[in-house]
Amino acid sequence: MALSGVEIFKLLPKTNCKKCGHPTCLAFAMKLAQRQASLDLCPDVSEEAKKVLGEASAPPIRPVVLGAGDKAVKMGEETVMFRHDKTFVNPCAIAVEVKDTMSADELNAVADQVLNSEIDRVGQKIRIDAICVSNASGDTAKFEAAVKTLAAKAPSVPLILSTTDPAAAEAAAKLVAANKPLIYGANDANADAMANVAKNHKVSLGVIAKGLDGLTALTDKIKGLGVEDMVLDSGARTAKEILRDNTYIRRAALKKGNKSVGYPIITFAQRDNSMLEILIASLGIAKYSSIVVLSSIDRWKSLALFVLRQNIYTNPQVPLQVKQDIYKIGTPSNDAPLLITSNFSLTYFIVSGEIEGSKVPVRLAVLDTEGLSVLTGWAAGKFTASKIAQFIQESGVEKEISHKELIIPGYVAILSGSIEDKLPGWKITVGPREANGLPAFLKARTN
């Protein structure tokens, strides 16, 4: 549990030497308690204090990294139960399951799907994060071969090595240890051997239990064996169990300081019914899973989950923003209308959606309002005549189009005169107030 400023103060040298840059040790302690300063700043702190403070300041949910390099996925480190309390920080990884009973061609096909899964949405690159390869054959050689195939085809994609056989785990881990796979995993029967494999290859270890009592005992044991990076599987498989165990684990870690369950959670969402499977995965994404494993990743499935994950993990205090630019909707000719709006992602999506629905090709100028909507942006001085004029001039759109008419949102009709002053030769037209008025407005112009 986090220590108070006074508790921290008791552990400091109390010399008020100012070497840390703070006027007194107490002032420094207060900053430490608020996590606005680091203990490294104090040159005279004792080893004992370092240990106590280090443990107390460790995040309640341990950070664990899956994979290495550009595609590594950071998990854990969450600090709240509800996104509105602050924000969820490390987006849940989405993984697809393959089995070592599949042919090399089948494995390669899935690896290809994963490699081609990346999309760009609101400036964020999102993709299927990992492949979970399971030792369904029970045969070590087959498992090793499957891992070899995947590692050759998709060397950068993080792997989850799913086997409870320590020999198979060792054989597979040896092949891909550098890419930091997750070994899944350790249970009551194999914990010692599995902990050894994880330790030898310096990789993280999934912990498989039936229920939270067993899980607690097992993580304590494995930690005692020297493995720090763990990922939890309480055995929850139905939606009811997933919601219960994930809630208990997150609460115990955050509110009760229970370190035994202060690790990321893996959730297996596979169902025969794909539509139900994405709902189970959605539950995991919304309610505290750090990895969800799917049976297949058709594009329609992964897109819905990507967008949900983005919605849940967006920082509620920082609105999603679209890059300032002139966007073409449809295939606009040089006399197509030019409209302007703000770069608040929601505004952009709704405006561009309505324009697409109208089937009228246009150019949509998106002005950087720091993520504010049109009216709020106007009120805050971010959607102003001079900013609009400057953007239009610097964008070079003038050279692309055969007219000089800019359509502005109806809510800022008041700006039309001043934009005309600042953009000599341009005609400013006031469009509808709401985006849903755009189709009628655009269609009326083309008739």
Add this chain to the structure above:
Amino acid sequence: MAFTAPNETFAGKVFAVDAGLDKKITFGGENVLPFHLFEGDVPNRPVVAYEIQDVPPADWPETIKKVYEGVSSDPVTWAKFCQDKLNARAIAIRLVGTHPDRENRSPEDAAKTVKDVLAAITVPLIILGSNHIEKDAAVLVAAAEAAKDKNCFLGKAQEENYKTIVAACMANNLKLIAMSQLDINLSKQLNILITQMGYNKENLVTDPMCSALGYGLDYTYSVMERIRLAALTQNDVTMQMPMLADVGINSWKAKESIATEAELPIGGTLEQRAIAWEAVTACALMIAGSELLIMRHPEAINAVEKFIDELM
């Protein structure tokens, strides 16, 4: 070491609300966060209502329009199809044809449609206006008279027109849906204004304004979570109404529910993508706290029902 379950119990409780006469539905009534059966009472499952409308769904995307081909030209046939063939637990009729920019149907016409649909079905009916502030006030008053004593839901009352609609509900003994614009305080304020008119707070459903996956879902999700936490942790009786998620109308407007695979290659098959869009939107908002959902596609609704089965 044994794991000590960190249960949380609350002073507050969500009101249970029912609708219908023959085949009654009841939702709400829980004293814990959504589906937290492990630490409290969740006596009722959420209800999904099938959305129909008073005029043919010319503006619905092809993928959803074709499901109701042959029945959607007449609201009575459409309603019976949902009840008898799709096993709808409830039906929501949106009187979108009354909107001045649409067919501009009269309140009398709307009332007749409501009467005809009510005569044809036994499951509960939710009656929705066209979301035109002035016209809704007239249309919903006429619709309320047509639905007198039938234990229907009527909506949506908004800040600008709630007085007329609340009065119509009181005069005709109906339940009410009140919508505010994505803000916990506005939602609370509207609930207070409505109950100050003498309307029973236990007959009210709150619509904090729905948004679709990728199009503001994060806002609706968090407003719902915050409303529910206020109901439970602060025992705030002005926030203890069940919540409505008007999923279908929002989800089927999303680009992802309309664009073909050629237009949106990253989205894969259109039909499954559109169904998934509606189902995921619904599922997220159910997890956030909504107990009444209005949806369109039978496959999305079936998936959501299976999901509820697993959670309960």
